[in-house]
Amino acid sequence: MADEALSAGAVARRLGVAVTTLRTWHQRYGLGPSEHVPGHHRRYTPADLARLEIMRRLTGEGVAPAEAARWARQAPAVLPPDRLGLKARTSTVRDGGGTTIPVGRAGPVARGLARAAMRLDSVTIGRTIADALAADGVVATWEGLLRPVLAGIGERHAATAGLIEVEHLMSRCVSEALASVARAHPTTGPPRILLSCADEEQHSLPLEALAAALAESGVSYRMLGARVPVAALVEAINRTGPAAVVLWSHTRATAGPHQLSALLAVPRRPLLVLAAGPGWRADSLPAGVVRPVDLAEALSLAVAVRDSLDQSAAG
Amino acid sequence: MADEALSAGAVARRLGVAVTTLRTWHQRYGLGPSEHVPGHHRRYTPADLARLEIMRRLTGEGVAPAEAARWARQAPAVLPPDRLGLKARTSTVRDGGGTTIPVGRAGPVARGLARAAMRLDSVTIGRTIADALAADGVVATWEGLLRPVLAGIGERHAATAGLIEVEHLMSRCVSEALASVARAHPTTGPPRILLSCADEEQHSLPLEALAAALAESGVSYRMLGARVPVAALVEAINRTGPAAVVLWSHTRATAGPHQLSALLAVPRRPLLVLAAGPGWRADSLPAGVVRPVDLAEALSLAVAVRDSLDQSAAG
DNA sequence: TTTTCGACGCAGCAATCGACGCAACTCGTA
DNA sequence: TACGAGTTGCGTCGATTGCTGCGTCGAAAA
Structure with missing residues (x-):
């Protein structure tokens, strides 16, 4: 039954991206509803939604969108590993821009974190930070991940007078993650x-x-x-x-x-x-x-x- | 007791919509009389009428009809309060006392928490709150422990212009404990x-x-x-x-x-x-x-x- | 006879469509 | 260090699609 056919707006809201971005993903990467008549409205089946979820998760991990789309397009076949090799991707793919946060050379994880922040996706933000803290410790995570991203948000906020909600959400998530570390280590x-x-x-x-x-x-x-x-x-x-x-x-x-x-x-x-x-x-x-x-x-x-x-x- | 079986016209007049709209709502959204033989007249029970009232009120507030219908279709008893000014009662008098230790009659745990706060003992504060949250849940802990203590500190702070550091420390500890609860419960x-x-x-x-x-x-x-x-x-x-x-x-x-x-x-x-x-x-x-x-x-x-x-x- | 039924159609409106362009980030190159 | 090329998310615009409430019509129920 096609009873659960989501409209473009519903999918966009669920994923946390703009409706126009969904259309762009469709025509640039072929990530659209499996059955779509040009000119008519897009109806996303659960399978289509699952593909988009993969796309969102990979970009959230800092993978370049073009490559993330390549993975997502062949979704049912093989899921890429959760923590993929950071430098494993081929040099033919470039990182682009879009409405993101400048993170400089802070690495793909920082890029993914910035993207999640722009989407107000607190779950992904929290998970990303917690993983980094567990893997690299507080000092390395702060200097290499959190400070660059926070500085990027702050810069952008100062320049455009927007993004206040992103800054607040990010601060909360960072604060929670750090507090979690503090709680996990009993002091003597x-x-x-x-x-x-x-x-x-x-x-x-x-x-x-x-x-x-x-x-x-x-x-x-x-x-x-x-x-x-x-x-x-x-x-x-x-x-x-x-x-x-x-x-x-x-x-x-x-x-x-x-x-x-x-x-x-x-x-x-x-x-x-x-x-x-x-x-x-x-x-x-x-x-x-x-x-x-x-x-x-x-x-x-x-x-x-x-x-x-x-x-x-x-x- | 099907003593009150309203006809379609009566219901339409009562709701202020056209009779044809009632029919449309029935066949499009399933919002009709609970027992209806196709071809025969519709007889609306009071329960059916209540469902339609919800439908009309939500659409009247600007909710998309399809979504309002979904809300109305499975309306158990949890209908949101219809009017804002249902009673101008000024939310009762909060825990009145608060002269010496403004915890009032919130119990010995609250008194101990307040004492730990005065000592800036964040370890004890955190442990006390975490125990209470685990034992009684968030709502009970907030109403019975955290809110009284925070209110007491705030009152005292307002009165004596001191205790700012106590207030800050307490806020941080409460925030951490609540965040910890949020992290412990994965949401779907x-x-x-x-x-x-x-x-x-x-x-x-x-x-x-x-x-x-x-x-x-x-x-x-x-x-x-x-x-x-x-x-x-x-x-x-x-x-x-x-x-x-x-x-x-x-x-x-x-x-x-x-x-x-x-x-x-x-x-x-x-x-x-x-x-x-x-x-x-x-x-x-x-x-x-x-x-x-x-x-x-x-x-x-x-x-x-x-x-x-x-x-x-x-x- | 009066009211309602199911079916069909219509006009208004919000959501969406495709196309285009902008701004911003990265990276290679000079 | 500065700059241009390549990417990418998303805002905007005029046109189109699809949902929604309701009027109309011949037949059936009350």
Whole structure:
């Protein structure tokens, strides 16, 4: 029975692509309804839909659309492996553009992630990130996958004043994935490291990445999150007495050096104060503040603090 | 008791449609008298009439007739509230107390959670919440534990202008725990429900609770998160074509009714628009917007949408 | 006799069609 | 480093298709 014949709009909505894209896929790659009379409406059978699902999944993994279409066209025969070889494709295929997010040379996985983000496909986004985190760890995933894609979205958002919903969805998914890593790694001992955003600073994702990296290394920490006023931060330091404090500032507007000075002025000042993020200006930092250049350096510094504390406790 | 058997003309007059339309609805959509011998006159029972009422109301609200018919055909008892202003009751008085520890009578678990929050003890916070979620489910945990504690912290924060770091830490932990529930329950099918905060609205926790409850029920959704401008929300709706949209507003300042009007004005408007949260004023909502009073009602409405759509996809 | 039945057809409207073009990303080349 | 060629997703435009409510007609039911 042809009772379940979906219209073009219904299929587009289900896949998360535009109706025009479906038409383009049909005439460019031959990925259309099996029975279609030119001029008449397209009616997609479940088999046609399955083929399109493959197309969407492969492009979501970063495969070039032309090649993904080649796989999808011979759908019932052989499904390509889930995690296909990244560099396995022939050099005749070029990557194109379309309405996507610039990821530069970050690789096909990043491209697939960007595509999924544009489609607001949170399931694919979450799965992609989780796979990468499990395979490569927090630091590599952050530097090689998450930061490029997030930067691409941010750039595009700044340029076109759109894409806000994409940015939010992506942030949520990244945050969830990082939190999942943190939860999967039980930490030992009391938290001696305090993570906090600067006052009015809304971007906490890099700090969450650091938190996940710390958890991955078995270091326990305390995470305060975004938009922490100086008074609240000082209060938290007084209350918990951390050995190291990481203060994140994403933009220059939130990077008031007085916040760092306030940290150094508490009764029992932390051993180490890290000013992290691109907001801080190196020439205006108070003495005694360290400014890590990237996630890896911040992580190694924090781990060093933990080790030195262990050492002193043992000796 | 077939005491009330209405003829076709009587039903047509009562509904305000032509008699021929009733016949058309019968043979095109199967919306007719439950017992009808071809060639003989149609006799409509009250149950049949109720089904037709739903059909008429939905089409009157702009729903596509074929889809409205699918909804009406399998209308069990879960008909959505017909009118927005069914009672102007001001959603009861919430847990009143809250002078010392604003947890009120939420129970010892809530008191322990509040204490852990004051200590910035994220480990205990996370474990407490996770246990409660596993034991009682999302809805009960939200209403009985999380909402009271969060409300207490918020009240206290508003009163003393302190406790910001506690509030942030608690929010993060709750968010993580809810996300963990969502990840633990794989959902099937494409997401047809869109969750979003109103413009400038920063509180997304209740929406995340709804998301977790949906996941717990096996309903897939799309979560945009906090601070979604109207343009971005409309863009997302156009792109993904959801069947239901939930727009959360926590305070009156973020509850501009024009945002709801914008949702209803998109080319293919959602079947159901929910204005959730205490920000909305019942008397200023556009027609066709439903306002759930609590998490449970929002959940049941969303589930009803899912069921109706499943039916239509299968039929 | 009055009302309804099934069948057929028609006009309005939303969705879709094919064609075309634009903007943006990648990559090879100079 | 800059630039042109190759790709690709999707917006736009005028025309077409298909759904929908309802009027009409001869026959049958009440």
